[in-house]
Amino acid sequence: MSKPSDLIQGTLDLLILKTLSLEPKHGWAIAKRIQQVSEDVLQVTQGALYPALHRLEQQGWIRSQWRASETGREAKFYFLTKAGRIQLQKELAQWERLSHAVGLITMA
Amino acid sequence: MSRLLDILRLRIRSLTRRDRVEQELDREMRFHLEQQIEENIARGMNPGEARRAAVRGLDGITRIEEECRDMRRTNLIDDLLYDLRHAFRALGNNPGFALVMILTLALSIGANTAIFSVVNGVLLRRLPYPEQDRLVRIFTTNANYPKFPINAWDFLDFRARNRSFENMAVMTRSDVQLSGAGEPVRLTAFAVSGAYFRVLGLSPERGRDFDFRDELPGNGHIAIISDRIWHDRFHADPNIIGKAVWLDQQSYTVVGVMPSETKHPGNEYRAIPYGDSVDVWRPFTFQGNPNRRGSHFLEGIARLKKGVSPESAQGEMNSIMGQLGVEHPDNDAGWKVLIVPLYREIVGSSERMLLVLLGAVALVLLIACANAANLLLARATGRQREIAMRLALGAGRWRLIRQMLTESLFLSVAGGLAGSLLALAGVKVLVALLPGGFPRAQDIHINLGVFAFALAVTIGSGVLFGLAPALQSYRVDLQNNLREGGRGSSGSARHLRLRNALVVSELSLACVLLAGAGLLLRSFVNLLLTDPGFHSDHVVTAIVSLPNDTYKNDVSVSRFYDQLVGRLSTLPGVRAAGIGSDLPWTGYDDNLGGFEIEGKVHPPNEEFHARYHAATPDYFRALGIPLIRGRFFTAADAAKTPSVLIINQAMADKYWPGEDVIGHRINFFSDHPKESDWTRIVGLVGDVKDTPEKGAAQPAFWWPVAQVPFPAQEAAIAIRSDSAPLLLVNSIRNSVRELDPALALANVRLMDQIANASVSAPRFTLFLVGLFAVLAITLAAIGTYGVISYSVNQRTQEFGVRVALGARPWDVLRLVFAQGLKLALIGVAIGIGGALALARLLRSMLYQVSAADPLTFSAIALFAFAIATLACYIPARRATHADAMVALRSE
Numbered sequence: 001m002s003k004p005s006d007l008i009q010g011t012l013d014l015l016i017l018k019t020l021s022l023e024p025k026h027g028w029a030i031a032k033r034i035q036q037v038s039e040d041v042l043q044v045t046q047g048a049l050y051p052a053l054h055r056l057e058q059q060g061w062i063r064s065q066w067r068a069s070e071t072g073r074e075a076k077f078y079f080l081t082k083a084g085r086i087q088l089q090k091e092l093a094q095w096e097r098l099s100h101a102v103g104l105i106t107m108a
Numbered sequence: 109m110s111r112l113l114d115i116l117r118l119r120i121r122s123l124t125r126r127d128r129v130e131q132e133l134d135r136e137m138r139f140h141l142e143q144q145i146e147e148n149i150a151r152g153m154n155p156g157e158a159r160r161a162a163v164r165g166l167d168g169i170t171r172i173e174e175e176c177r178d179m180r181r182t183n184l185i186d187d188l189l190y191d192l193r194h195a196f197r198a199l200g201n202n203p204g205f206a207l208v209m210i211l212t213l214a215l216s217i218g219a220n221t222a223i224f225s226v227v228n229g230v231l232l233r234r235l236p237y238p239e240q241d242r243l244v245r246i247f248t249t250n251a252n253y254p255k256f257p258i259n260a261w262d263f264l265d266f267r268a269r270n271r272s273f274e275n276m277a278v279m280t281r282s283d284v285q286l287s288g289a290g291e292p293v294r295l296t297a298f299a300v301s302g303a304y305f306r307v308l309g310l311s312p313e314r315g316r317d318f319d320f321r322d323e324l325p326g327n328g329h330i331a332i333i334s335d336r337i338w339h340d341r342f343h344a345d346p347n348i349i350g351k352a353v354w355l356d357q358q359s360y361t362v363v364g365v366m367p368s369e370t371k372h373p374g375n376e377y378r379a380i381p382y383g384d385s386v387d388v389w390r391p392f393t394f395q396g397n398p399n400r401r402g403s404h405f406l407e408g409i410a411r412l413k414k415g416v417s418p419e420s421a422q423g424e425m426n427s428i429m430g431q432l433g434v435e436h437p438d439n440d441a442g443w444k445v446l447i448v449p450l451y452r453e454i455v456g457s458s459e460r461m462l463l464v465l466l467g468a469v470a471l472v473l474l475i476a477c478a479n480a481a482n483l484l485l486a487r488a489t490g491r492q493r494e495i496a497m498r499l500a501l502g503a504g505r506w507r508l509i510r511q512m513l514t515e516s517l518f519l520s521v522a523g524g525l526a527g528s529l530l531a532l533a534g535v536k537v538l539v540a541l542l543p544g545g546f547p548r549a550q551d552i553h554i555n556l557g558v559f560a561f562a563l564a565v566t567i568g569s570g571v572l573f574g575l576a577p578a579l580q581s582y583r584v585d586l587q588n589n590l591r592e593g594g595r596g597s598s599g600s601a602r603h604l605r606l607r608n609a610l611v612v613s614e615l616s617l618a619c620v621l622l623a624g625a626g627l628l629l630r631s632f633v634n635l636l637l638t639d640p641g642f643h644s645d646h647v648v649t650a651i652v653s654l655p656n657d658t659y660k661n662d663v664s665v666s667r668f669y670d671q672l673v674g675r676l677s678t679l680p681g682v683r684a685a686g687i688g689s690d691l692p693w694t695g696y697d698d699n700l701g702g703f704e705i706e707g708k709v710h711p712p713n714e715e716f717h718a719r720y721h722a723a724t725p726d727y728f729r730a731l732g733i734p735l736i737r738g739r740f741f742t743a744a745d746a747a748k749t750p751s752v753l754i755i756n757q758a759m760a761d762k763y764w765p766g767e768d769v770i771g772h773r774i775n776f777f778s779d780h781p782k783e784s785d786w787t788r789i790v791g792l793v794g795d796v797k798d799t800p801e802k803g804a805a806q807p808a809f810w811w812p813v814a815q816v817p818f819p820a821q822e823a824a825i826a827i828r829s830d831s832a833p834l835l836l837v838n839s840i841r842n843s844v845r846e847l848d849p850a851l852a853l854a855n856v857r858l859m860d861q862i863a864n865a866s867v868s869a870p871r872f873t874l875f876l877v878g879l880f881a882v883l884a885i886t887l888a889a890i891g892t893y894g895v896i897s898y899s900v901n902q903r904t905q906e907f908g909v910r911v912a913l914g915a916r917p918w919d920v921l922r923l924v925f926a927q928g929l930k931l932a933l934i935g936v937a938i939g940i941g942g943a944l945a946l947a948r949l950l951r952s953m954l955y956q957v958s959a960a961d962p963l964t965f966s967a968i969a970l971f972a973f974a975i976a977t978l979a980c981y982i983p984a985r986r987a988t989h990a991d992a993m994v995a996l997r998s999e
Binding site: 026050054059060063066071074075081083 | 118
C-alpha cells in the first residue's frame with residue numbers, strides 16, 4: 001500500500017489532518033511521520049502529498065507559515081485551522097463508520 | 109466565516125502575487141529535495157549518488173507543481189487571460205478577417221439594440237400613471253360607427269349606474285386663445301369632467317383639482333394650467349392660484365397648476381397624441397336637454413376598480429346602454445359600449461410595426477451569426493493541423509473548446525461595443541425618422557435595460573457562432589490531420605457540409621427579409637400611385653381660429669371668412685384661394701347622422717349619416733378636388749339664399765346608386781320640414797379618403813361656409829399658387845392681420861407636406877426593413893463567397909490537373925458554379941417558402957398587394973439568386989486561372 005491511488009479516496013486528507021493535529025509540520029515531516037507511525041506500511045509520495053496539502057490549504061482546513069525547521073533552514077509549516085479541526089472530527093467519524101462496516105463484512 | 113475569508117485571501121494572493129506564490133512552491137519543493145538528499149547521505153550514499161536518487165524520487169516535479177497550481181483554482185482566470193492574448197494575436201495576424209467580423213457584428217448588434225430601445229420605450233415601459241393597468245378608454249359603437257365618442261347625458265347615466273369603475277371622466281378638445289400674457293397665443297386645451305385627473309391618478313402641484321360642482325352650468329369659468337405655460341407665460345408666479353387669465357377673451361380663474369410630468373393620455377376625436385403638450389384644462393359643463401342624446405363628442409376615460417377586468421366592465425356597461433336604449437329609443441337604441449385598455453389605445457397599431465421590425469432585425473443578427481460561424485469555421489479548418497498538434501501534445505479538448513469560444517466572444521464583445529456606440533447614434537436618427545404621431549416617441553431612450561439587452565445579445569451571439577467551430581475542433585481527427593498535413597482530410601469534408609448548411613440558412617433568412625422589404629416596397633409604391641383625389645402641388649395651407657367672443661354668431665364668422673377669401677384671392681400669384689372646415693388627410697372625422705333624404709327611408713337601426721364639412725366657392729379648386737357633375741358654390745350661395753350642398757362620389761354611390769344626384773334634397777334638422785328646410789344638392793365632387801391607405805372614402809358633403817348651421821370657429825385656408833407657394837405665407841399672414849390684428853395664423857404647411865406625412869409610417873417601415881434586407885443579403889453574399897472561395901482553394905490542384913489534361917476555363921467555371929448555385933437554389937427555395945409563411949404577419953401593413961404577391965416573390969428569388977451567382981463568380985474566375993505547373997509541382 002505504497003501508492004497514493006491505493007489509498008481509499010479521502011483517506012490521505014484524514015492522515016494529513018490527523019498528523020497536523022498534534023503540531024505544525026512541514027511537508028517532509030508529515031510524510032515521515034505517516035511512514036513511521038504506520039510502521040512503514042503507508043508511504044506517501046511527494047506527488048500525492050503536495051497537491052493534497054495545497055488543496056487542503058485552499059479549502060481552508062490548514063494554513064501555512066514559513067519558519068525555521070529543526071535544521072535551521074526555512075521551511076513551509078502547515079497547521080490546522082479551527083475549521084480544519086472540525087473537519088478532522090468529521091472525517092474521523094466517517095472513517096470509523098467505514099472501517100466498522102468493512103470489518104463487519106470481512107469478519108462475517 | 110473565517111474559513112471563507114482564508115479561502116478568499118488565498119485566491120486573491122494567488123492571482124495578484126503570482127511570482128511570490130510560484131517562488132514559494134519552488135522553495136517548498138527544494139526543501140523537500142534537500143531533506144531527501146540529507147537522508148540519503150545519512151544512509152551512507154555519497155553526495156552525488158544521494159542527489160541523483162533524490163531527484164529520481166521527485167520524478168515529474170513539473171507535474172507535481174502543476175497539480176499544486178491546479179489546487180489554487182485560479183486556472184480559469186489564468187487560462188482566460190492566456191486565451192484572450194492568444195485570440196488577440198490570432199486576430200491581429202488577420203486584421204481583414206477580424207474587421208469584417210467585428211463590423212458585421214457591430215452593425216447587427218447596433219441595429220438590434222436601436223430597435224429594442226424603441227420597443228422598450230414604446231411597448232415595454234409603463235405609462236406614467238399609477239396602476240396603468242386599471243385605466244381604460246370608453247367609446248360607443250354601433251353598426252355605422254365602430255368607435256365613436258360618447259353622448260354627455262349617456263355619460264352621466266354611465267357614471268351614476270356603473271359598479272365597475274372607481275372613477276369615470278370625459279374630455280373633449282376645445283383649444284383656447286390666451287391673451288393678456290404676452291402675445292396672444294393659441295393653446296391646446298381640453299374640457300374635462302370632474303374626476304378627470306383622479307382617473308389618471310394625477311393631482312395638481314399647486315391649487316386644487318376640479319370636482320363635480322364645477323360641472324354645473326355657470327361654475328365653469330375656472331382653469332387648471334400646465335407647468336409649461338405657468339413658467340413661459342406667467343413667470344412661475346407663486347401666487348397664480350386665484351388670478352384671472354383671459355381665454356378666448358373671457359376671464360377665467362386659475363385654480364390649479366399641473367406638474368411638468370403630466371402627460372396627456374391621447375385622444376381620438378380632433379386628436380392630440382399621447383404625451384403631446386396640453387396647456388389648459390377647463391371643466392366640462394353639462395347643459396341642454398338631457399333627453400336629446402344624438403350628439404356624440406365626448407371621449408371617455410375611466411379607472412377600473414381593483415380586480416375588475418375590462419371585459420366584465422364592458423359587460424356591465426352594455427347592460428346599462430341596453431337600459432338607456434329602452435329609456436331613450438330615438439337616440440340610444442342600437443348602441444353598445446366599447447372598452448379599450450389605455451395602453452392598447454396608445455400603443456395601438458405601432459405594436460405590429462415594431463414587432464415586425466424587431467423580427468427583421470433579429471433575422472439580420474441570426475445571419476450575422478451564421479456568417480461569423482462560417483468565417484470562423486473556415487479559419488478553424490485552416491488551423492486543424494495546429495489543433496491536432498496541440499491535442500497530440502496533451503492539450504485537453506475542453507481547454508481547446510474554451511479557447512475557441514474565447515476567440516468568438518472576443519469578437520462578439522468587440523462587435524457589441526462598437527454596436528452599442530452605433531445604437532447610441534442610431535436611436536437619435538430613428539426617433540427623428542419616426543412617423544408623425546408615433547406613440548410615445550418621447551419615451552425612447554437608451555437606458556440600462558437597453559444596455560442589458562445589448563450585453564445579452566452580444567454574449568448570446570458570441571456563444572452561438574463560436575459553438576460550431578469549437579465543437580468541430582473537438583472532433584479533429586489526430587491521425588489523419590497529422591499525416592495529411594491538414595489538406596483535404598475527411599474532417600474538412602464534414603466542415604464543408606456544416607459550412608454549406610450555414611450558407612443555405614444565410615441565403616434563406618436573407619430571402620425572408622428581402623421578400624418582406626419587397627412586399628412593403630410594392631405596397632408603398634401602390635400608396636404613392638393611388639390617386640389621392642386632390643392635387644397637393646403648389647398648395648399652401650394654414651389654420652385660422654376665431655375666438656368665440658369677438659365672433660359671436662354665424663354672421664360675423666362667415667363675414668370674416670368672406671372678407672379673408674376676398675383678400676387672399678387678389679394676392680398676386682394666387683390661382684385659387686379657399687377656406688374650408690378642414691383639409692384632406694389631417695384626421696378630420698366629424699360625422700353627422702340622422703338626416704332625412706327626400707324620397708328615401710333608412711333601414712331600421714341604421715340612420716343616414718355622412719362626414720360634414722364646409723367650404724367657400726374656391727376651396728375645391730384650390731385643393732384640386734375635381735367636380736364630377738353640377739357646379740361648385742358661388743358667391744351667390746349666401747346666408748339668405750336657398751341652401752345648397754355639394755356631396756362626394758361615395759355619398760352619391762351610397763344613397764343614390766345609379767341616379768343623377770343633382771337636384772336631390774336633404775333635410776337636416778326638422779321633423780316636419782317646410783319647403784325652405786330642404787337643402788338641394790348642386791354639385792358632385794371626387795372622393796378623398798380619410799387617409800391614403802383607407803380602402804374607400806366615407807360619404808361626405810359640404811355646406812357653403814355662408815350657410816353652415818354650426819359656426820366654424822376654426823377653419824383651414826388652402827391657396828393654390830402659380831409659383832412657389834411658400835412665398836405667399838407672409839402676404840397671407842398680413843391679410844389676416846389687416847382684418848383682425850388679434851388673430852394668429854397657425855400650422856402653416858404645404859399640402860405636399862401633409863401628403864408626405866400621411867405616408868410616413870409605411871415609409872419608415874419600408875426604409876428600415878429595406879435597410880435590414882440589404883444588410884442581410886450582403887452578409888449572405890459574404891458567406892457564399894467565403895465558402896466557394898475556400899473550396900476553390902482546396903481544389904486548386906484538382907483544377908490545375910484538369911487544366912493540364914485539357915479542360916477549358918469554361919469547364920472549370922461550370923464546376924465551381926455547380927457547387928455554388930446548388931447552395932443558392934436550396935437557400936432561395938427554403939427562404940421563399942419561409943417568407944410565404946411569415947408574410948401573413950405583414951398583411952395588415954400592406955396596401956393593395958397580396959401577402960403572397962407572385963411578382964414580388966419571383967423578383968426576390970431571382971435577385972437573391974443573382975447575388976449568390978455574383979458571389980460565386982469571383983472565386984470561380986480564380987479557379988480558371990489555376991496553373992497546371994504549380995499544381996503538379998506542389999503535389
